[in-house]
Amino acid sequence: MLRDRFMSDLKEAMKGGDKPRLGTIRLIQAALKDKDIEARGAGKGPISDDEILQLLQKMVKQRQESAKMYGEGGRPELAEQENAEIAVISAYLPKQMDEAEAKTAIAAVIAETGATGVKDMGKVMGELKARYAGQMDFGKASPLVKQLLG
Template sequence: MTLIDRLKDEQKAAMKAKDKPRLGAIRLVMAAIKQREVDEGITLSDDDVIAVLTKMVKQRRDSVTQYEAAGRQDLADVELAEIAVLDEFLPQPLSDDEVAALLDEAIAATGAAGMQDMGKVMGVLKPQIQGRADMGTVSQLVKAKLG
């Protein structure tokens, strides 16, 4: 079952259960997927859907930070609820040890020797960890290893 099919099934289940917060979050995902499909004129693969989900989670985490800084916990709670729903559809996150092992493999595979090779290493890592680890953190780890 593809990720889009799973999202559609979960959307139907949320409708039947009258779970409005969950249904709203899933509808936002489906709208974002449809928008990207229309914009690019393609049907998204599971990897593309994971990229959309990852982007949406990142946006919501940024919003939570801003809402909490502004003292709007009510709005932050709504965003946190949406993050919980979106996380269900993302692959299991990688542990720090797994990320470190993938990083070492990527450096060895590319023969990276310094910061000028960071793009090569990130190019190898991105498909392996997309949606399973924070790319900003991974980027910092790569910089630390190559620097």
């Protein structure tokens, strides 16, 4: 489970004195705790590994946007810090599909679901998210689905 890995990596970073990694793992754990509290308020249990992967993807995306803005704003040291956090968080994510692999996966899901047009896009995207959470960037997958359905 990812939670166990976070704890063991946290201890390892503490023992090794790796402060940037330690800080990033603590940020991940804080975000996890927030999600767990939110889920508990909705009457659910702790979030699943798939939801953790979605959370990590969101954290990476936020840091990419911040790094870009810092770079444009003339703050390279802050952009560098964001990129270092991205590297730590990305280590917990499965390998991302490239565009060719994504197209193959999308075509297979379209064939399996019997989708015929753009009206079936929600069904296809739902199935993709269920199967490829953490492996596919759904922001980039959406136009590919439209292209293959249209």
